[in-house]
Amino acid sequence: MSEPSKVQVKTVAELAEQPEEYRIAVGKLVISHAINELYGAQVFDEPAVALAPTPYAKWLTCRVAMEEYGHHCHFFKLGREMGIPEEKMIPGKTEKRPLSIFEHKLETWEEFVTIKLLGDLAEILQVEDLLHCTFHPLRNLARQTMPEERFHAQFGIDFGQELVKTPEGKARLQEAVNRIFPSLPAFFGAAKSRNNEIFRKWGIKLRTNEEMRADYLKRAAEVVAKLGLTLPKVAQAA
Numbered sequence: 001m002s003e004p005s006k007v008q009v010k011t012v013a014e015l016a017e018q019p020e021e022y023r024i025a026v027g028k029l030v031i032s033h034a035i036n037e038l039y040g041a042q043v044f045d046e047p048a049v050a051l052a053p054t055p056y057a058k059w060l061t062c063r064v065a066m067e068e069y070g071h072h073c074h075f076f077k078l079g080r081e082m083g084i085p086e087e088k089m090i091p092g093k094t095e096k097r098p099l100s101i102f103e104h105k106l107e108t109w110e111e112f113v114t115i116k117l118l119g120d121l122a123e124i125l126q127v128e129d130l131l132h133c134t135f136h137p138l139r140n141l142a143r144q145t146m147p148e149e150r151f152h153a154q155f156g157i158d159f160g161q162e163l164v165k166t167p168e169g170k171a172r173l174q175e176a177v178n179r180i181f182p183s184l185p186a187f188f189g190a191a192k193s194r195n196n197e198i199f200r201k202w203g204i205k206l207r208t209n210e211e212m213r214a215d216y217l218k219r220a221a222e223v224v225a226k227l228g229l230t231l232p233k234v235a236q237a238a
């Protein structure tokens with residue numbers, strides 16, 4: 001029998017032959033993505049269309065919302081193929097709660113720009129970690145959605161650059177960053193996570209939560225620095 005980390009699971013049919021620990025671990029990731037992509041689209045991306053200041057901004061925000069709903073649909077479809085019940089992948093129908101970042105009540109365009117700038121950067125790191133996942137249907141989905149997640153983060157940079165052209169816009173964006181950023185480091189999960197240990201054992205994910213969080217903090221600081229902004233100090237996540 002091959003080493004756990006060397007196992008390559010090419011199809012959903014092959015997944016059925018894997019140990020229970022592997023099947024449960026992959027299922028958790030698919031459920032989490034299906035729930036959070038849908039909830040994010042519902043509470044951030046779709047409402048942001050009404051907040052977008054120009055027809056051009058509305059057009060691109062519609063595209064972002066369409067793609068986020070699309071991400072849910074792709075993970076949901078994979079989950080169904082794996083035999084996961086529909087209700088486990090729909091927020092509100094399952095006891096599993098969406099990530100805490102989504103509890104923020106979106107009220108301004110600057111907040112949405114911040115969410116794309118810094119929230120989708122966090123999502124990019126998560127998707128990057130799946131690009132070499134040993135469960136190929138999930139790896140392929142990560143490779144398929146990655147260009148769109150990059151577009152969402154670039155959307156945040158582009159509209160951020162528009163906002164910082166005026167002192168008022170820059171102040172409003174900095175204020176939004178100060179409000180939203182503190183909830184983002186927790187996106188990477190707890191340190192010494194048992195789930196994460198299992199994901200790495202099987203080559204489903206590559207990095208520890210701590211490594212990903214440290215990388216995220218570095219990349220987030222670089223992104224806001226390009227806009228002449230700063231990150232607020234946040235308590236070091238456990």
Ligand SMILES: [Fe+2]
Nearest residue numbers: 037068071149
């Ligand atoms: Fe997404």
Ligand SMILES: [Fe+2]
Nearest residue numbers: 120123149152
């Ligand atoms: Fe996104």
